[in-house]
Structures are given as structure tokens and as C-alpha cells.
Amino acid sequence: MKKLLMLSAALSMGASATLAQETTLNIYNWSDYIAEDTLEKFTAETGIKVVYDVYDSNEVLEAKMLTGNSGYDIVVPTSDFLQRQIAAGVYQPLDKSLLPNLANMDAALMEGAANYDPGNEHAVIYMWGTTGIGYNVDMVAERLGEDYEVNSWDLVFDPETVAKLADCGVSLLDAPTEMIPAAMNYLGLDPRSTDIADFEAGAAHLEKIRDSIRYFHSSQYINDLANGDTCVAVGWSGDVFQAMARAEEAENGVEIGYVIPREGALQWFDMMAIPVDAPNPEAAHKFINFIMDAQITADITNYVWYANANAASMPLVDEEITSDPGIFPTPEAKERLWGATVYDARADRAITRLWTRVKTGQ
Amino acid sequence: MSEQASITESKPPESKPWIDDTQQPFIRIRNITKKFGEFIAVNNVSLDIYRGELFCLLGGSGCGKSTLLRMLSGFETPTSGAIEIDGQDMAGLAPHARPTNMMFQSYALFPHMSVEKNIAYGLHRDGLKRKEVNQRVSEILTLVQLSDFAKRKPSQLSGGQRQRVALARALVKKPKVLLLDEPLAALDKKLREETQFELVNIQETLGVTFIVVTHDQEEAMTLSTRIGVMNAGEIVQIGEPREIYEYPGSRFVADFIGSVNVFEGQVTEEDTDFVIIRSPEIKADIFVSHGVSCTSNQKVAYAIRPEKIRMSLERPKGVKNLLSGTVEEIAYMGNLSVYQVKLATGKIVRVTQPNLVRTDQNSITWEDEVSLTWDGAAGVVLTS
Amino acid sequence: MSGQAKLSEKLPEKSIGRLPFAAPLGGALARLGLGPRALVIAIPTVWLLVFFLIPFVVVAKISLSEVAIARPPYLPLWEWQDGILSLSLNFGNYLFLASDPLYYSAFLESLTIAGFSTLFALLIGYPMAYMIARAPGGMRNILLMLVILPFWSSFLLRVYAWIGILKTNGVINHALMSIGLIDEPIVMMQTDFAVYVGIVYTYLPFMILPLYANLVKLDETLLEAASDLGAGSFTTFLTVTLPLSLPGIFAGSLLVFIPAVGEFVIPALLGGPDTLMIGKVLWNEFFSNRDWPVASAVAIAMLFVLVIPVMLLQKAQQSDGGHS
Known part of the structure; x- marks a missing residue:
């Protein structure tokens, strides 16, 4: 048949x-x-x-x-x-x-x-999806303690916390218009702001954690999370879930979680x-x-x-x-999501330049 | 050549240590053999060389002469046997630890260094002070007449100048023994002749023992105090140039050095002060006016140099060795002419005649019937 | 003799008989003043014009323009309006390059990474080239073949293989941990170390081949002469082999250094965010920042900073070689 x-x-x-x-x-x-x-x-x-x-x-x-x-x-x-x-x-x-x-x-x-x-x-x-945090459950627990609840941007944006994770590999998306607003949001600024001063504040905060970041990349983290080559990745929801599925398929004992942090996240x-x-x-x-x-x-x-x-x-x-x-996301979580802002040429240039500075450490 | 002969012969007997039993050899080569796989390059060679000698190893290509030289310099290790220089065993010594220096056939000048740097190279290796290095370099440059070329690179020199730089570079180290591999082969004929004398002069000035490898018998004759003729990895004869030329010990040596007529024959009469050899090749009996260690009926060869044969149109009377034939070819060489005379048996005999006059009137020419004759002591009886 | 004479009479007839095709073409070229010699010069000239000079002018033009969200993403240099040609040249991109330390640092780091990679490639490649040049005939061909062999597989594939070797859960860490030499994996990926490994590995053949070509020509009697004059093998190497192989070292180093400076793929795949190389900056300007004018300015600046000194150096060496 x-x-x-x-x-x-x-x-x-x-x-x-x-x-x-x-x-x-x-x-x-x-x-x-x-x-x-x-x-x-x-x-x-x-x-x-x-x-x-x-x-x-x-x-x-x-x-x-x-x-x-x-x-x-x-x-x-x-x-x-x-x-x-x-x-x-x-x-x-x-x-x-x-x-x-x-x-x-x-x-x-x-x-x-x-x-x-x-x-x-x-x-x-x-x-559609959100930009949240994918993480290796065991590796994070090992470094931050069994009781640490992963529910906040603290995991990557708090310099002390992220420094403890640096050795197992932390990655950020190579996407200026997602990472800088996320940092702005963490600092309590409006993530949808197009004020260059706000960009600068976000970028400055990212520079504080930069030494703990292994790489900036927007697709490599799927495999790296799945294989246990990195332990925390700011990533797109579905990609993290794919990493989860790949790890399950490989039966390599890697357990991966995805969280939309309580401070909110980008919806795109x-x-x-x-x-x-x-x-x-x-x-x-x-x-x-x-x-x-x-x-x-x-x-x-x-x-x-x-x-x-x-x-x-x-x-x-x-x-x-x-x-x-x-x-x-649950209705409550939805409340805290923000939509992407559209930048004019001036703001776009400012945010990409700042991003280059963050990435290169210059 | 006559000039050179006078140099060698003017030496008093005490400068011929090889005939003096009380003298110790400076270099002793004992039963040296070198094999490359199955190929025997040098076969059980023993040789003594004395201080201040200019010794030539003469032979064709592949005879083992260069291999022997390279074993002396340390570039090759003997398969068996021993080499001793000035009482010191050379076994296991690297080239740079030996009291020898080598002048290479290609000169092997360092192309990236100037003449003076090439020459100073070996002195710097010995850790000499700059001042002494400079002094010795300028001395040797004066000796080889290259003082004006000190700053030039080898590529900016002529062939003869390069040869002198190579010589200077090897000599400046004041080696006990200088090894020269075909030192003149790369020069043209005229330059080669001039340089031969220069080389002898330098050697006599410095008193360094020279061992020269060459394939050129004329060069060997001109340069050396003694010659070692090599063939197929063995030394077939050692002697002074005149000895090698006039008394070759074998057909190979007779043939290799100079030109020679060889008549095969059989001893018919043998006495203490004469020998008669019958040679069917020339259909004649050869009279030898001295005793030869041989037996009756023994097969021998009689070798006679072309310049030892007299040639005339009239038939001389009352002579022992007489042949007649027809002039087939004449080669005019300037100082002498070479004639090829064909005997009735078909055998060709080479005869040279000095050109005593400038015209060719009355001289012997093509197709002339001529008589050939020589003294009973003019040739050599070769039993091997 | 007579046979020879006949033969030589015949030859020209025959060759004339064959020429008719070539003659008109040669004639036409000759009329244009283009002999075969001119043609030989013309082909590379045209090649350079079409594939270097014209793209260079286009890039130079863009570098003087201003970025815009448009197609193409920059403003035109000149405009024709109401019979007035207005030309606007924007040197701001160059000023921007000068004002932002990023570019300066990227140039510097590119030069540093390329420089050290070249040095490492030389240190590894020289003994290999030397060994190959001194190997017996048949062996030599096999060894050369092995040097060239990696070129038969894709460059990207080979870089990916290095990822597999160097990564945290990769071959090296597994091996070291299983023999108990280390407890924690060593982080090698996304570091400068990985970039060096990648560049040295990739460009090593470009170092070995010219060095080999040079060393194989080295006259062995020169080494014997040095040894005879009292030099040990190390001194011989320093005073004879090394200086004589300088042209090979120079050629090999240029072949490694120049592409390594502009390398993008290796730092992008193996390097971390700290690996700041001009190739990556260029890519970033074009693709992430979509700033073609600045990207073009970087490219032009790179040309002046790198290519011109190298050209001068080469010229200096050539004239030096001409003297000796």
C-alpha cells in the first residue's frame, strides 16, 4: 500500500x-x-x-x-x-x-x-518567536548552584553571574538591533527607544560582560548547545528548541532549557x-x-x-x-514582550557602529 | 714542459724524501677500500706521501681518485683501512676537524659573500681575532694577486680569478695538506698553463703538501713531484713524472700517459745484457740492449714513444731496429709533426719529428717510403 | 653534400606553403603596430585593466560616496539636474577610518597575526622544505605530493575539520582527558590560537613550495666547503644555507603574509570576538553594517597600507639582485 x-x-x-x-x-x-x-x-x-x-x-x-x-x-x-x-x-x-x-x-x-x-x-x-536564553541545565547548575532559577537576563547581563559561566561558553547573537535593546531593557530603559544615548548605555553595559562572551554568532550556537560545547546562548526560541531536539536525538546527556526572561524579551x-x-x-x-x-x-x-x-x-x-x-508565551509573559523598532539611517548607523565596538572590544 | 722538467730535476736529492729510507711519510694511506653498495670505488690502496710534496692522483673518470681525495678530506668514510696525517689517525674525524683543506673542482665559492669574506670564512670559524683575520686575508690576497678584487662577489670575477680565490680560501687556513680536486679543469688552455706554474710557485713558497686529483696527464706531469696513476680503484704505478713517462710499468700506464706505440711479441733470445723480441705485428725482431726479467718464449709487449723513433727517406745501414713503411697521415702541430706510418703488415706506427726548419722543403711528405729506427734502449718491455 | 643542399632549398618552400593562415593575421597586427611582442604585453595589461584597475576605480568611487538605505546602498557621486552637474565627494569615510581606533587596531592586529603566522609557517615549513629537498629522488616526489595533497579537498572542509579537532568536546580535548593529562577541557576554539593554527595550516604549502624550489637548487659542495673550512653543521646552516635561501624565504613569506593579512574565513570560523582582523572588519562593514562607502574606504586604505610597501620591497630586492 x-x-x-x-x-x-x-x-x-x-x-x-x-x-x-x-x-x-x-x-x-x-x-x-x-x-x-x-x-x-x-x-x-x-x-x-x-x-x-x-x-x-x-x-x-x-x-x-x-x-x-x-x-x-x-x-x-x-x-x-x-x-x-x-x-x-x-x-x-x-x-x-x-x-x-x-x-x-x-x-x-x-x-x-x-x-x-x-x-x-x-x-x-x-x-514568529522571541529572543531569549538557551542554556545547558547541568552546566549552569554546576556553576551557579542547584537552586539557581534561570528566569532572568541576570544569567548573561549580570557581570558576576556571567563571569562564572565564561569557562563553559557563553554566546550572544550577532544582531545589533536585538542585543543592544535587550541590554537597554535590562538597564530599565525603553528597549524601543531610538535615542542614541540609550544605545550607548546598552552598548556600554554589553562591554562590561564582553570578556565573558566566547563568540557572537547567530546560528552556530544551535550545534554548540546541543553538543555541550557551550552552555549559555542568547538565541531565537525555535533554534534553542532545535538544539534541545538534537541533543535528545544524539542521546549525549545534554539537557537544554529555553527561557523568556521575566524582564521581557523581543517578539519578532x-x-x-x-x-x-x-x-x-x-x-x-x-x-x-x-x-x-x-x-x-x-x-x-x-x-x-x-x-x-x-x-x-x-x-x-x-x-x-x-x-x-x-x-x-503565557498571557502574562506576552505582556512583557516588545516589538522591534525600526531605525532610520542615522540610528541604524549608530547602533551598528556601537555593536562593532562591542564585538571587537575596541 | 721543459721548464717544468727543470724545476723538478733541479731539486737536490735530499728533496726527494721518497728515495730516502730515513724519511717518515707525512701521510700514510693503509689498505684503504671504499665500497658504494656492491661497487668498489677504491680497492685496497696504500700510499705514502711526504711533507712538501705535490702529489698528483691521475686517472680517467671513475677510477676512484676523487673518492680517495674525499676520504682524505673526510667527506667519505673508508669502508676499511686507515689514513694517518702527520702521525694522527683520521678515523672518525669530521672534515672541519682535519688538518686538511680542499679546493673544489667547482671552487664552491659562497656566492653571497665577497672575495675577502669568502677567504675570511675559515679563519672566523677558527675563532681568530678580527685583526689577525684581516691581516691574513690581505696577505693571501697579495699572494694570489687579488688585492684589488677583495670587495667583489664571485659572480663579478673571471674564471681564473675565481680559481685563485678558491685556492686562497683553502690556503689561508694554513692546512697541513691541501687537497685540490681538478684545480685547473675549468680554465681554458692558455690560462691553465700559466696557472700551473703559479700553483707550483705558491706550493713551493708555502711548503704545504698538495694532493691534486686530475685526469689531465700533462697537468700531472707539469705539477707533480710524484704521480700516482689510478685505474679501476687501484693505484697502478707511483713515480716521478719522468719515471712514469719513460718507464711505465704496465700497458695501461704507457697508454694513459702520453702517446705510445705498442708491438706485441714473444721473447726469442734472452741474455743478461740484451733481449730479442719477435713481433709478427711488424714482421721484425726487436733488439733490446739491456737485460729484462723475463723468460724465453714469454709473450711481452714492447712500448716505444713516437719521439724516440727516427725516420728517414734513406735506409740506414748497420742498425738493429729497422722498419719500413709508407707515410699515411701527417699532423702539423707547430713545434713538431706527427706522422702515421703504415707498415707492410698494416700496423700503423706513430712517429714525431721536431720541426727544425721553417720551410717544408726536402721534408718527408705523404706517400713517401720511409725507414724507421730506434736505439736498443729507447723502448720499454712490458710484461703486464 | 648535394643532398644537404637540396634539402635546405626545399625547406623554405615548404614553410611558405604552410604560412597563408598566419600571414594575414600577422600582417594585420603589424599594420596596427602590434608585433607578437606587443601582444604578449597587451594580454596581461588588458587583464589588469579589466580585473584590477576597473574594480579598483569602482571601489574608490564608492568610498567617496555616502551610505543610504537604498538600492544600491549609497548615494551617487554626481547628479545632473537642470543642466548643472553637481559632484559631491565625501571624504568623511576616510576621516572616519582615521578617527575610529577600530580600523587602526584591526590593521595592526591583522599585520601582527599575519606576521606571526608567517614566522610560524617559516619555522615549520623550512625544515620540511629542507628535508624534502635533501630526500632521494623518488621519495622527494612523494613528499611534495603530500604537501600539495590537502589542496585536493575543499578549504572550507579542512577548516571545519579543525573545528572538530579544536573544540571543547573535540578530538584533542577528548584525547588529553582520556589519558588523564587534563581534567577540564582546554578552550581552543574561538581563540587566537585557533586562528594561528588555521592560518599556518592553510598557508604552509605556500611557504614550503618556494622554499623547496630554492633549497633543491642549493649546491651541496658549498656545504662541504663550509664544513671543510671548519664550520659545524649549525654554523654551515646559518652562514651558507640560510643566506642563500633568502629569496625562497622572501617569496614564501610573501605568499603566506599577503593572503593572511586579508584572511576572513579562518578568523570568522575559528577565531573569537577578540580576533580583530581587517578581513572580518571588511565583511562586517559590507554585510552587518551595510556601509559600502566605509567598507570601500577600508579596502582602499588596506591597499595603500599593504600592497604598496610590499611592491617597494620587492622592487628593492629586484634591483639588489640585479647588482650582484
Whole structure:
């Protein structure tokens, strides 16, 4: 029975591929951010071949988008970057008549995203998440005591605490617009402030803990946490959960936790958008619509452990995930989340320069 | 050549320590053998060399002469046997610990150092004070007439100048023995002849014992007090140049040194003061006017140098050794001419005649019928 | 004799018969004043023009521009409006480089890391090159092959292999801990040590090959001469082998030093945040800061700081070589 199914799938795949005349869709997405079978299913359904590249920083994506002629049909910037790139004329408006599955989307979350993209004209939420702390339960307990409760930014931002963890490896995301506001928030400043003095205060605090940081990187920590090569990582929710899953799979005895600290954390939306110079916008629309299918999006969430914004998919998502407050925060936790700010060129330059200074220790 | 002969021969007998039984050899080489794998490069060589000698090791390429020299300098270790210099056993001594210095065939001058630095190199290694180094370098530069070239690099010198730098560099260390590997081979003929005398003069001035390796028999004759002729890893004859030339002990030596006519034959009569050899090759009997240690009927070879044969158009009367033949080739060499005379048997005999007059009138020419004759003591009977 | 004469008569006829293709091309070039010699010079000139000079001018142009969130992410240098050409040159990027110690330190650290890496590569590479040059014929080819062998696999793969070797739970730490030499793993990844290991490992063949080419030519009788004149083997090395191999040392060091200064991948993958190298700074300017004008200014400054001294040095050495 199973064999028969596979055979028919292969047949239909071949048939549709010839019909579509070898159309290719070029996707540029975050690393470790899709289910294993999503692309296969898309090709099987539409006959469109997919070329899939990955990145791990909004800055790199933006550099490519601003250069132009990237050749990508779909890219997935985070909301704040999206807004600025829309202003720079990077993306084309979506043809909503080609996106019937928009009806599946969670209206409240889409409204949140509309803060960055008025009327949701250019982009649809792919996944969303928080920027919190991933940690190795045993290693942290060993250094801070069995009773230490990991629930605060103290773990990385308190110089004394983080110094005790330096030997087992602490990493920060290489993302200025996430790390500096997080430090500002820890200092009691408004994380959404665009005041350069506030940036400077945040950066100055980061410099205090810098000696305890092993590296600044936005994807390496997944493997390092999973293998026990590092013990604390400021990271994106789903990535930490993936590290957790990898450690479980490897059965290496590494136990990993993810926490949205009580002081609050950044909530972000990763948005699917189509560059103005996309070679194949039609296929791009098909792909966005395909992702918004309840089952497909549920599959991705079940695989990458990131929350989606697809209301229709919720019943299909594993209980284990929907019930995890690290992925779907409790209402109280939600209160303390903040959305990303959009920086103008001046603020952007200031925050990136400060970040360079923090990273390099200069 | 005649000049050189006078140098060697003008030496009083006391300067020939090898004929004086009371003299101790300065260098003793005892039963030295060197094998490279299965190949025997030097085979059981024993040799005594005396203080102040200029000793030449002469032989063709691959005869083992260079290997012997390298064993003296310490670059090769003998497979068996012993070398002793001035009473000191050389076994296990590295090249830099030996009282020898070497002048290399390629000169091996350090290309990155000036002439004076090349020469000073060995003195600095001995830890001499700068002042003494400078003094000795300038002395030796004067000796080899290179004082004006002290600051030049080897690449800025001519071949002859480089040769002198190499010599100076080896000599400045005042070695007990200077080893020279084909010291003149890289020079052109004219320069080589001049340098030969220079080398002898320097050697006599300094009194250092020289051991020279060469393949050039003329060079060996000119330079040496004695020559050791080598063949296939063995020393086949040791002697003064005249001895080697006039009394070669074997066909190899006779052949290797100079030009020679060899007639094969058999002893027919043998007495205390003469020998007669019958040689079918020339269809004649050869009369030897002195006794030879051989037996009747023994097969021997008779070697005679081309310049020892007289040639004439008329047939001389009352002579013992007489051949006749036809002039086939004449090579005019300036000071002398070489004639190839074909005998009735087909054997070719080489004869040289000094060119006593400048014209070629009345002289012997191609196709002439000539008579050849020589004294009973002019040739050598070779039993090996 | 007569046969030879005939042969030599025939030859030109034959070669004329073959020439018709070449003749028009040669003629055309000759009419343009381009002999084969000019062509030989023209090809590298065009190459340099297209692949070095033009990109260089483009980068220089961007370095005088101002950053913007636009496509491309900088403002144009000139504008044509109402018949007025307005040119705006922004030297602020260069002033910024001069004012921010980051760039100065990055240059300095790049030079330091590249310098020490070159030294280490020399210290490791020299004995290897020497050994290979002195090895018997057949062995020599095998050893050379082994030096070149790593090039057959991807450079990135080899750097990743080093991550596996150096990391906290990596091969070295496992080995040391299992034999009880250490109790706690040694942190080697994300340190300057790892960067040195990576650079020295990667560029070692570039040090060995020119050194080998030099040392294999070394006349062994020079060593014998030194030994004969009283030098021990170490003195011989210092006074003869080493000075004569200076051209090889110079070539090898340049081949290691120049790419090491601009190295990005190795410090990015093996280095920590403290490893401040100009290649990383450049990458950071382009991709993280998206500041093309400053990035371009860094590139131009790097060219002047590094390439020009090296060129002068090389020229000095050439003229020195010409004298001797």
C-alpha cells in the first residue's frame, strides 16, 4: 500500500514537472527554518523546482537585497528590517487574489505585523518567536548552584553571574538591533527607544560582560548547545528548541532549557516577501500560498519548534509545542514582550557602529 | 714542459724524501677500500706521501681518485683501512676537524659573500681575532694577486680569478695538506698553463703538501713531484713524472700517459745484457740492449714513444731496429709533426719529428717510403 | 653534400606553403603596430585593466560616496539636474577610518597575526622544505605530493575539520582527558590560537613550495666547503644555507603574509570576538553594517597600507639582485 502511494507520488511529480516547463523558484530563508519535506511537497504539488539558500542574519540579507539582482523570488526578513527595505523599494506588493490561504492567518498577529507593513501589502508572517536564553541545565547548575532559577537576563547581563559561566561558553547573537535593546531593557530603559544615548548605555553595559562572551554568532550556537560545547546562548526560541531536539536525538546527556526572561524579551515576526526584481513572482505567490496551508505550516512548526501565525493550523500542531510557554508565551509573559523598532539611517548607523565596538572590544 | 722538467730535476736529492729510507711519510694511506653498495670505488690502496710534496692522483673518470681525495678530506668514510696525517689517525674525524683543506673542482665559492669574506670564512670559524683575520686575508690576497678584487662577489670575477680565490680560501687556513680536486679543469688552455706554474710557485713558497686529483696527464706531469696513476680503484704505478713517462710499468700506464706505440711479441733470445723480441705485428725482431726479467718464449709487449723513433727517406745501414713503411697521415702541430706510418703488415706506427726548419722543403711528405729506427734502449718491455 | 643542399632549398618552400593562415593575421597586427611582442604585453595589461584597475576605480568611487538605505546602498557621486552637474565627494569615510581606533587596531592586529603566522609557517615549513629537498629522488616526489595533497579537498572542509579537532568536546580535548593529562577541557576554539593554527595550516604549502624550489637548487659542495673550512653543521646552516635561501624565504613569506593579512574565513570560523582582523572588519562593514562607502574606504586604505610597501620591497630586492 505504501509502495503504491510512493509510486503514484513520483508519477504525479514527474507529470506536473513537465507541465510546469521546468520553472524554478529561488528561496533565501533563515538556516534551520523549514520542515524536511516541505520543499518536496511543494515541488510535487506544483512541479516547480526549488533552489533553497540560507542565511543567519538580517544584515546579510539586507546587504544582498540592497545590492539588487539577488535572483531570489522569496526572502524572509524580520519585521523591522522588512519595513526599512520596503521604504528602500526592495519588495513588490503581493497580489492577494493569488493567496486564498490568507484566510487561515491569525488576524491579531497579522495586525501586529501590519505595524511594519501597513495593510500587510508586501509580506505574510512565516513564523514568529522571541529572543531569549538557551542554556545547558547541568552546566549552569554546576556553576551557579542547584537552586539557581534561570528566569532572568541576570544569567548573561549580570557581570558576576556571567563571569562564572565564561569557562563553559557563553554566546550572544550577532544582531545589533536585538542585543543592544535587550541590554537597554535590562538597564530599565525603553528597549524601543531610538535615542542614541540609550544605545550607548546598552552598548556600554554589553562591554562590561564582553570578556565573558566566547563568540557572537547567530546560528552556530544551535550545534554548540546541543553538543555541550557551550552552555549559555542568547538565541531565537525555535533554534534553542532545535538544539534541545538534537541533543535528545544524539542521546549525549545534554539537557537544554529555553527561557523568556521575566524582564521581557523581543517578539519578532519573520515575513515572507517577494523582491521587486524576483525572476518568478508567480511561483513565489504559489509558494507563499502553499506555506499558508494549515497542514504545511503545522508540519514546519512541528519540525522547527517556532510558533506560526496560522490560526487554522493550530489544531494540527503538537500539544507539546502549543503548551510550551517558551514557544507560545503565557498571557502574562506576552505582556512583557516588545516589538522591534525600526531605525532610520542615522540610528541604524549608530547602533551598528556601537555593536562593532562591542564585538571587537575596541 | 721543459721548464717544468727543470724545476723538478733541479731539486737536490735530499728533496726527494721518497728515495730516502730515513724519511717518515707525512701521510700514510693503509689498505684503504671504499665500497658504494656492491661497487668498489677504491680497492685496497696504500700510499705514502711526504711533507712538501705535490702529489698528483691521475686517472680517467671513475677510477676512484676523487673518492680517495674525499676520504682524505673526510667527506667519505673508508669502508676499511686507515689514513694517518702527520702521525694522527683520521678515523672518525669530521672534515672541519682535519688538518686538511680542499679546493673544489667547482671552487664552491659562497656566492653571497665577497672575495675577502669568502677567504675570511675559515679563519672566523677558527675563532681568530678580527685583526689577525684581516691581516691574513690581505696577505693571501697579495699572494694570489687579488688585492684589488677583495670587495667583489664571485659572480663579478673571471674564471681564473675565481680559481685563485678558491685556492686562497683553502690556503689561508694554513692546512697541513691541501687537497685540490681538478684545480685547473675549468680554465681554458692558455690560462691553465700559466696557472700551473703559479700553483707550483705558491706550493713551493708555502711548503704545504698538495694532493691534486686530475685526469689531465700533462697537468700531472707539469705539477707533480710524484704521480700516482689510478685505474679501476687501484693505484697502478707511483713515480716521478719522468719515471712514469719513460718507464711505465704496465700497458695501461704507457697508454694513459702520453702517446705510445705498442708491438706485441714473444721473447726469442734472452741474455743478461740484451733481449730479442719477435713481433709478427711488424714482421721484425726487436733488439733490446739491456737485460729484462723475463723468460724465453714469454709473450711481452714492447712500448716505444713516437719521439724516440727516427725516420728517414734513406735506409740506414748497420742498425738493429729497422722498419719500413709508407707515410699515411701527417699532423702539423707547430713545434713538431706527427706522422702515421703504415707498415707492410698494416700496423700503423706513430712517429714525431721536431720541426727544425721553417720551410717544408726536402721534408718527408705523404706517400713517401720511409725507414724507421730506434736505439736498443729507447723502448720499454712490458710484461703486464 | 648535394643532398644537404637540396634539402635546405626545399625547406623554405615548404614553410611558405604552410604560412597563408598566419600571414594575414600577422600582417594585420603589424599594420596596427602590434608585433607578437606587443601582444604578449597587451594580454596581461588588458587583464589588469579589466580585473584590477576597473574594480579598483569602482571601489574608490564608492568610498567617496555616502551610505543610504537604498538600492544600491549609497548615494551617487554626481547628479545632473537642470543642466548643472553637481559632484559631491565625501571624504568623511576616510576621516572616519582615521578617527575610529577600530580600523587602526584591526590593521595592526591583522599585520601582527599575519606576521606571526608567517614566522610560524617559516619555522615549520623550512625544515620540511629542507628535508624534502635533501630526500632521494623518488621519495622527494612523494613528499611534495603530500604537501600539495590537502589542496585536493575543499578549504572550507579542512577548516571545519579543525573545528572538530579544536573544540571543547573535540578530538584533542577528548584525547588529553582520556589519558588523564587534563581534567577540564582546554578552550581552543574561538581563540587566537585557533586562528594561528588555521592560518599556518592553510598557508604552509605556500611557504614550503618556494622554499623547496630554492633549497633543491642549493649546491651541496658549498656545504662541504663550509664544513671543510671548519664550520659545524649549525654554523654551515646559518652562514651558507640560510643566506642563500633568502629569496625562497622572501617569496614564501610573501605568499603566506599577503593572503593572511586579508584572511576572513579562518578568523570568522575559528577565531573569537577578540580576533580583530581587517578581513572580518571588511565583511562586517559590507554585510552587518551595510556601509559600502566605509567598507570601500577600508579596502582602499588596506591597499595603500599593504600592497604598496610590499611592491617597494620587492622592487628593492629586484634591483639588489640585479647588482650582484
